[in-house]
Amino acid sequence: MTDLRELYQDVIIDHSRNPRNFGKLDAADRITQGNNPLCGDKLTLYLKVDENDLITGVSFEGIGCAISISSASLMTEMLKGKTLRQAEELFQAFHGLIMGEKTPDQDAGLGKLKVLEGVKLFPSRVKCATLAWHMLHAALEKTTQPVSTE
Amino acid sequence: MNGLNDTMTYRVSGSGESGMDVEKVRADFPALHQMVHGKPLVYLDNAASAQKPRIVLDTLQHYYSKEYANVHRGVHYLSEQATQAYELAREKVRAFINAGDTREIVFVRGTTEAINLVAQSYARPGFKAGDEILITTMEHHSNIVPWQLLCEQTGAVLKVAPVNDAGELLLEAFEQCLGPRTRLVAVTHLSNALGTINPVEQIIEMTHAHGARVLVDGAQAVPHLGVDVQALDCDFYAFSGHKLYGPTGIGVLFAKAELLEAMPPYQGGGEMISEVTFEKTTYADIPLKFEAGTPHFVGAIGMGAAIDYVTGIGLDTIAQHEHSLTEYGTQILGEIPGLRIIGTAHHKGSILSFVLEGIHAHDLGTILDQAGVAVRTGHHCAMPVMERFGVPATTRASLALYNTQQELDQLAAAIHEARKIFRL
Numbered sequence: 001m002t003d004l005r006e007l008y009q010d011v012i013i014d015h016s017r018n019p020r021n022f023g024k025l026d027a028a029d030r031i032t033q034g035n036n037p038l039c040g041d042k043l044t045l046y047l048k049v050d051e052n053d054l055i056t057g058v059s060f061e062g063i064g065c066a067i068s069i070s071s072a073s074l075m076t077e078m079l080k081g082k083t084l085r086q087a088e089e090l091f092q093a094f095h096g097l098i099m100g101e102k103t104p105d106q107d108a109g110l111g112k113l114k115v116l117e118g119v120k121l122f123p124s125r126v127k128c129a130t131l132a133w134h135m136l137h138a139a140l141e142k143t144t145q146p147v148s149t150e
Numbered sequence: 151m152n153g154l155n156d157t158m159t160y161r162v163s164g165s166g167e168s169g170m171d172v173e174k175v176r177a178d179f180p181a182l183h184q185m186v187h188g189k190p191l192v193y194l195d196n197a198a199s200a201q202k203p204r205i206v207l208d209t210l211q212h213y214y215s216k217e218y219a220n221v222h223r224g225v226h227y228l229s230e231q232a233t234q235a236y237e238l239a240r241e242k243v244r245a246f247i248n249a250g251d252t253r254e255i256v257f258v259r260g261t262t263e264a265i266n267l268v269a270q271s272y273a274r275p276g277f278k279a280g281d282e283i284l285i286t287t288m289e290h291h292s293n294i295v296p297w298q299l300l301c302e303q304t305g306a307v308l309k310v311a312p313v314n315d316a317g318e319l320l321l322e323a324f325e326q327c328l329g330p331r332t333r334l335v336a337v338t339h340l341s342n343a344l345g346t347i348n349p350v351e352q353i354i355e356m357t358h359a360h361g362a363r364v365l366v367d368g369a370q371a372v373p374h375l376g377v378d379v380q381a382l383d384c385d386f387y388a389f390s391g392h393k394l395y396g397p398t399g400i401g402v403l404f405a406k407a408e409l410l411e412a413m414p415p416y417q418g419g420g421e422m423i424s425e426v427t428f429e430k431t432t433y434a435d436i437p438l439k440f441e442a443g444t445p446h447f448v449g450a451i452g453m454g455a456a457i458d459y460v461t462g463i464g465l466d467t468i469a470q471h472e473h474s475l476t477e478y479g480t481q482i483l484g485e486i487p488g489l490r491i492i493g494t495a496h497h498k499g500s501i502l503s504f505v506l507e508g509i510h511a512h513d514l515g516t517i518l519d520q521a522g523v524a525v526r527t528g529h530h531c532a533m534p535v536m537e538r539f540g541v542p543a544t545t546r547a548s549l550a551l552y553n554t555q556q557e558l559d560q561l562a563a564a565i566h567e568a569r570k571i572f573r574l
Contacts, residue, residue, distance in 0.1 A: 003520065004516075004517055004520055004571055005571065007516070008513070008571050008572065010573075013572060013573055017508075038528060039510075039511065039512035039527065039528050039542075039543055040511075040512075040528060040529050040536065040542035040543040041512075041542075042542070063542050064510065064542075065510035065511075065512040065513045066509075066510060066513045066572075067512075067513065122516060124516070125512075125516060128512065
């Protein structure tokens, strides 16, 4: 059960119960849908990006498991005030962390996101942790197609 | 091959209400005796697929290693042996569901293929735009999507009969959905997501009174209920081998002979022909007309062994055991704070689908897995059911003849542990 305690840390439980930046963002100029058909997670990500490529607004809404909701919540906390380029770097670093491919210098920017590292021990849950991030990636690329983990 | 040496030995007096010696049954299933994440496996995902008794494994091994050659072809010894065993398996299936004739038993890959076969060979040639196919809210995707494809192809219309909050089909509403344009009703016998057992006898009677045909999806029913297709008077009955303790990749379509005879072939190829020239091909008689290509005959023979196993113990004995387990499971799960069972039909099979307040099914599934408990989490290929009950996903424990009260206690203990991990 130690791995489970590692997976479901206080921060994760807290963010899954009280997700931050939760709800629709009326001013959003990039909206991405995502779903994980395997477990029924469905999220929408809202981004507002100004003319200097700065993320000035971010929120999400939807339903999902503790891992997908907390990951989305933590992600939105990190994104505000970042440039699109920094957001993309964060996506890469987070992806490396969850896939167990992180390098030391990538660690620096991850901050609180490191609580999700335990997911790498549960391969079937990686899709949950990365759903919101793939949606972010799609938003950065301005893809209009919904993101699916399948 | 030595089958079940003495079926009566599975019945012992004073071994619980069902009179079945579960430990003896468990000894027949090698896969049950293993550790998962350091814990003894508790296998409660039987509605997805059941484990195999040794007799099925031995049968597969025997036919591949000793009596293997292609069927319905060679005049040589091995081919004749294999053909005989294959046709004997067909007879076992016939007897198992009490069909009137082995010609009414078509071997297919599984329930899904059986339903697609009916959609494409029975419905597609004759259905017109505006004709109606009636299903229910509780259908598995495999009894929804083939009909949607058919509707796209023919302009037919798919109608859905509703269920109540317990997950029971509303028979009056169902009857109101039947109309002059209804051509076919496709309904599950036992719901995989809710456990509901549908009153298929009444459904068939009502439907026939309206001049339409009925397909029954029996994937979940055959391992648990005695099925008599003649007593039911159903037109089509579909099921899979792998949920019946048999191999994967083999299943059955029962259809009334008159229907099969009138239907064009589903696929073309060898095995299903009588004579081929470039100008004209005549087809084999039923059922071979629907079995193009080399069939999965070893699978069918293995399924025959599974049927022998199940009938050796007795479906009544199995049903009794599973029923008392389901009642016990319903009771102990009901004692867990925040746990709500989805699917509380009065007439119900051994399926316990539930949601737990404060823990998503997927999180619960991971925690149960770490405790060695295998359950299914998600939408169970029945997304419209999830929608109807307003839940994104459920956790489903589905019980089989080899499950025990002790295993249900382990399930409950693991759920309590999950609540602790979630600080509930």
